[in-house]
Amino acid sequence: MKTNVRSVRKQRQYSTEFKKRIVNDFESGKYSVYQLERLHGVSNPTIYKWIYKFSTFNEKGFRIVEMKDSSNKKMKALEARVKELESAVGRKQIKIEYLEKMMEIAKEELNIDIKKNYATPQSTGSGKTNKK
Secondary structure: OOOOOOOOOOOOOOOOOEEEHHHHHHOOOOOOOHHHHHHOOOOOOHHHHHHHHHHHOOOOOOOOOOHHHHHHHHHHHHHHHHHHHHHHHHHHHHHHHHHHHHHHHHHHHHOOOOOOOOOOOOOOOOOOOOOO
């Protein structure tokens, strides 16, 4: 004998505050619908419904269409920019470490302290020098 098994549809409930935050993120230009979909795990038709319902910029009768290709290109461009900046920071860090090591060697081998000594008084600037 078969039992009556009904498939239960799982449906999530989101707070109005959460929906408005998603719409604000979209309107501010921080994220695209595609990025919000990936970030929060909410389908993009649902996000579009929220935009139509809560958006301050959206007027009745207008549809918002966002091309996934443009979002992907924008995301890839931003990721490339992040990689470029990370490599620049890495190069600067290597340069800093090199210069610190050089100052350390200069102090040990040549007895020259290159680092600023905070106990010394400030100079009064370049005064007149006597020529011989």
